[in-house]
Amino acid sequence: MYMRSDPSMGLISKIQQHLPLSVHVSLSPQGQSLLCALLFSTLLWLSLILTLRFSLKLLLSYHRWMFETHTHMSHTTRVWGTLLRLLSSGKPLLYSYQTSLPHLPVPAIKDTLSRYLQSVRPLLSDLEYHRMTELASEFESSLGNRLQRYLKLKALWATNYVSDWWEEFIYLRSRGPIMVNSNYYGMDFLYVTPTSVQAARAGNTITALLLYRRKVNREELKPSRVPGTVIPLCAAQCERMFNTTRTPGIETDVLQHWQDSEFVGVYHKGRYFRLWVYHAGRLLTPREMEFQVQRILDDRSEPQPGEDRLGALTAGDRYDGGAGDKLPSCTWDSHNSIQTDVH
Structure with a gap:
């Protein structure tokens, strides 16, 4: 102008x-x-x-x-x-590259069947392998091509055409024990030990996890990259790292995610405690966390009926081995959540 x-x-x-x-x-x-x-x-x-x-x-x-x-x-x-x-x-945020990552390509059905036949060849006799080859050719010419078209159609709008199926059928529908197979844990093991006070170490660990969660929520973490390159990796695994639990079901479990959580669970001598980590919107200091954990350690109350045996349900399969009926085990799955185990 x-x-x-x-x-x-x-x-x-x-x-x-x-x-x-x-x-x-x-x-x-x-x-x-x-x-x-x-x-x-x-x-x-x-x-x-x-x-x-x-x-x-x-x-x-x-x-x-x-x-x-x-x-x-x-x-x-x-x-x-x-x-x-x-x-x-520049200075990208944690999820800055998510929309720029290429979609997972759908492999050609010929390549898939070729790799399948190659993998089963050592397990089959010559006659069985010949029969399997005929079945693969029949599948490719009939049902396989139709399923391939559906798969390519899904790949047009899904960034990863297999991730939702993998999560449901491999992870959530698995009836094996949650412990060891799915849960992960963290330890405060360091070569430098600032204190041997158990409550203080627990307070420091909880605070460190919550500060890391704050960085995830604010996308302050740098995106992961292929080592030695500038090629970014997918950061979708960070979205449900915290405030997420797995509710058991008869045939399949359900993942529940909350935008925020104001407490952590502490297990001590067969008892579960809810430890609040915020006060008036402010994150408690490690010293304040230590004070609360110490009160739990000093608490001499007895567990509620059956409370000290809840952990056994997490270690077992999600079915009744005697009757064979599928039963939802009453597990507290710490997958993608914070849990402090104070012995």
Whole structure:
């Protein structure tokens, strides 16, 4: 307006021509120009973001670098690495690259059947392998092609066409024990021991986990990358790292996720305690955590009826071995949650 130049090459004027009549009446020519410039800059900003994400997605779809040694890179891979560094520079948030990661490709049905036959060959006799080859060819020409089309259709909108099936049928429908097979745990083992007081170590551990959870929620963690490269890895596993539990069911379990949790569970001598970690919206200090844990250690109350045996249900299979009936075991699954075990 003041420099008498139009960086939009006439687009702002075209936007101004298509403004509603009410806007023309209510705004002055100067106000109309400012509104059109704002609309143009917003559209330009969105276009640049989408172009950047699409370009990054195309670059991340290049896989030839996996099969080249570091000392004998092709010129194509070197140019690709340079462009990838330019587009992925800056200070990205934890989930910044999620929309730019390429979708998991669907393998060709011929390749899948070939790998399957190769894997079962040592397990079958010549006659059985010949029969299996005929079944594979029959499957490919009939049902296989139809299922392949469905799979490709799903891969168009799903970033990973197999992740939801894997979670349900391999993880949630598994009837094996939760302990060892699914649960993970953390220990405060360090080469430097600042204190031998059990309550203080527990307070430090709880505080460290909650501070890490805060970084996850605020996306302050740097995205994981392939070691030695700038290639980002998927960060979907961080979304339900905390505040998530697995509710048992007869045939399949259900994952429940909460946006926030204000307490942790503490197990001590057969008793479960709820330890609050916030006060008036403020995270408790390690010293305040230690004070609460110490009160639990000093508590001499007896467990409630059956409370000290709840842990045995987590260690068993999710069915009644005698009757053979599927039963939901009353487990407290610490998968993706915080649990402090004070002995």
